[in-house]
Amino acid sequence: MAVTIRDVAQACGVHVSTVSRTFSAPHLVNPETRNRVLAVAEQLGYRPNRAARALTTGRTHNIGLIVADIANPFFPPLIKAAQSHARQRDYHVFVADTDEDPRVEEELIQALAKQVDGVLLCSPRLSNRTIDRLREDVPFVVINRHVKGLPAVLMDVGHGAQQAIEHLVALGHRRLGLLSGPPGSSNSRLIHDAAAAAAADGAADLTVIGPNSPTEQGGQIAAAEVLAAEVTGVLAYNDLVAIGLVEGLEELGVQVPADISVIGIDDIMQGRLNRPKLTTVAMPTIAAGRTAVDMLLQLVGTTDVGPAVTSLQTTLVVRDSTAAPIRLPREVT
Amino acid sequence: MAVTIRDVAQACGVHVSTVSRTFSAPHLVNPETRNRVLAVAEQLGYRPNRAARALTTGRTHNIGLIVADIANPFFPPLIKAAQSHARQRDYHVFVADTDEDPRVEEELIQALAKQVDGVLLCSPRLSNRTIDRLREDVPFVVINRHVKGLPAVLMDVGHGAQQAIEHLVALGHRRLGLLSGPPGSSNSRLIHDAAAAAAADGAADLTVIGPNSPTEQGGQIAAAEVLAAEVTGVLAYNDLVAIGLVEGLEELGVQVPADISVIGIDDIMQGRLNRPKLTTVAMPTIAAGRTAVDMLLQLVGTTDVGPAVTSLQTTLVVRDSTAAPIRLPREVT
DNA sequence: GGCCATTATGCAACCGATTGCAGCTTGTGC
DNA sequence: GCACAAGCTGCAATCGGTTGCATAATGGCC
Numbered sequence: 273m274a275v276t277i278r279d280v281a282q283a284c285g286v287h288v289s290t291v292s293r294t295f296s297a298p299h300l301v302n303p304e305t306r307n308r309v310l311a312v313a314e315q316l317g318y319r320p321n322r323a324a325r326a327l328t329t330g331r332t333h334n335i336g337l338i339v340a341d342i343a344n345p346f347f348p349p350l351i352k353a354a355q356s357h358a359r360q361r362d363y364h365v366f367v368a369d370t371d372e373d374p375r376v377e378e379e380l381i382q383a384l385a386k387q388v389d390g391v392l393l394c395s396p397r398l399s400n401r402t403i404d405r406l407r408e409d410v411p412f413v414v415i416n417r418h419v420k421g422l423p424a425v426l427m428d429v430g431h432g433a434q435q436a437i438e439h440l441v442a443l444g445h446r447r448l449g450l451l452s453g454p455p456g457s458s459n460s461r462l463i464h465d466a467a468a469a470a471a472a473d474g475a476a477d478l479t480v481i482g483p484n485s486p487t488e489q490g491g492q493i494a495a496a497e498v499l500a501a502e503v504t505g506v507l508a509y510n511d512l513v514a515i516g517l518v519e520g521l522e523e524l525g526v527q528v529p530a531d532i533s534v535i536g537i538d539d540i541m542q543g544r545l546n547r548p549k550l551t552t553v554a555m556p557t558i559a560a561g562r563t564a565v566d567m568l569l570q571l572v573g574t575t576d577v578g579p580a581v582t583s584l585q586t587t588l589v590v591r592d593s594t595a596a597p598i599r600l601p602r603e604v605t
Numbered sequence: 606m607a608v609t610i611r612d613v614a615q616a617c618g619v620h621v622s623t624v625s626r627t628f629s630a631p632h633l634v635n636p637e638t639r640n641r642v643l644a645v646a647e648q649l650g651y652r653p654n655r656a657a658r659a660l661t662t663g664r665t666h667n668i669g670l671i672v673a674d675i676a677n678p679f680f681p682p683l684i685k686a687a688q689s690h691a692r693q694r695d696y697h698v699f700v701a702d703t704d705e706d707p708r709v710e711e712e713l714i715q716a717l718a719k720q721v722d723g724v725l726l727c728s729p730r731l732s733n734r735t736i737d738r739l740r741e742d743v744p745f746v747v748i749n750r751h752v753k754g755l756p757a758v759l760m761d762v763g764h765g766a767q768q769a770i771e772h773l774v775a776l777g778h779r780r781l782g783l784l785s786g787p788p789g790s791s792n793s794r795l796i797h798d799a800a801a802a803a804a805a806d807g808a809a810d811l812t813v814i815g816p817n818s819p820t821e822q823g824g825q826i827a828a829a830e831v832l833a834a835e836v837t838g839v840l841a842y843n844d845l846v847a848i849g850l851v852e853g854l855e856e857l858g859v860q861v862p863a864d865i866s867v868i869g870i871d872d873i874m875q876g877r878l879n880r881p882k883l884t885t886v887a888m889p890t891i892a893a894g895r896t897a898v899d900m901l902l903q904l905v906g907t908t909d910v911g912p913a914v915t916s917l918q919t920t921l922v923v924r925d926s927t928a929a930p931i932r933l934p935r936e937v938t
Numbered sequence: 939g940g941c942c943a944t945t946a947t948g949c950a951a952c953c954g955a956t957t958g959c960a961g962c963t964t965g966t967g968c
Numbered sequence: 969g970c971a972c973a974a975g976c977t978g979c980a981a982t983c984g985g986t987t988g989c990a991t992a993a994t995g996g997c998c
Contacts, residue, residue, distance in 0.1 A: 321985070329985090
């Protein structure tokens, strides 16, 4: 059915190995022969069978990318960046969605293992122990989580939280709130610690509120608590929570940013689709996708690699949900 | 490195073919032997190499899914549905994003062709002629577009537009607007024709506005035109345009839905993240993903298949952006 | 003109599995 | 006690390429 290397060889009157070399080691074949082979191959519509090639070379030229939820707007930019970056290096990316289910995640990794040269694990939900076991099967680079002994690409959310608090302080806010994230999450702790430190540096109070569910609804519910805490500026665990908070506050008759300033984290909306446009900490998702691909390719190219960890900078994007407080806070210095 | 069928055979004292059959044709091997092989395989951590299997069987048990833009919120639910549905049938889905570039799309199809049993083409940007050429390489099912001679899964956007107009008419609106989509798009024509017919049936005027760019900004810009047209209810080409329109109208001091009702198409936000929650035509993306997988698997299973076309129903989801008009329109019957 | 290095090509084993065919062992029926 | 069938298992070719080694042809150099 499909045209193979043998068909081309026969049509050219050369041996299969010559045809093979024409594609995988062109410098080893006479330019004249090479051109003839290429012409015939083109004419016959020959395409190398990557799966067959993988069988002998051990290189599939594919990489896997496993994410918890494609529908989470945080991931697509990262996926796109990884794909286009990999394509430029003659690699293809197979994306798989785990539906947040660790069992599915494990199954996918095992299924992918033999068909890819390495896997990008994006915010994995698996236990460290399971990941440690699976790394026998296929090389990993982990994105957005640190697993001991594995190369990782991290985004410095702590620094982002710091920038956010400094921004509020610079605007004149002194009574700040933090809508905290899930207690178990390491990102949640990083955000809390950095925010607390930055608030202390700025001589501002920081009231921790929650944790509520890290969703729009969670933010909406937190609105009342925010009012009760009498803060004028709030940093939310993520953009969903921030957007929910804005909605909740407006339902209570509180204007953002006139009465209270709100900052999110992640920049999932990128200023679109929401009013007021959210001031937020943008994550370097595109850089993370590219970097992860580079690290993985480097890792599969060499025999041994140290567990390199790259930490990428976040950026505070100031838009319309933050402003100076109307009444100066009481405890101004 | 990895444990192969030979390692298992040797450890068991049987021939490789027996091990092979244990996995691919269990009924042909003595239960006693089979259990022994399974036990040893388990203990050694043997996993079949799907790529090698594909070489002889011609079946990879993978399917490809090519979309124009993963970041477009319209696609992720479809992707997730296709993936989980395929996984239940022991197939894996490789997702690839073309960045809206037909050349990339073609390249991806060719690269994928040998590694998958079939490809789901989601809103392809390629010309019919190119698609016709590529179908020699790999079986296709097209989603969201009709290509002559190819199986397709369509979503009945015309009926959705009809429902939307009927909803506005039922609320009492008689002066309606349609924010039209790109002139070349077939969906755009389907929406226009169905909306026009439904308006005529409901004895309502339908003013076509635009086309503007099918984006949030396009909708925002159209707000002035909508006001000038003196309509009380508007159907937008998609949700992005509808959301932009709501923003544009509010900037002009017009309330939605109090002053003007707005309906979108696609249901990308699913009622989240936007005020007012948008009344919109929900596309059956989940059903489309599942159906497309089923059609593709059926297609690769048999030798010849007719170019079946499945058309899926859309649903009007009434939320908060539509209401009865305040002032009854002049030409009430 | 002979020797050697260089270049180009062919040969054949191999990657990890599948599968048609043949052969062996049992068991059954008569 | 023999013929035959059924049930298992082994053998070896095959899928579509890659690659180390051998061989042949060419050219340069003294």
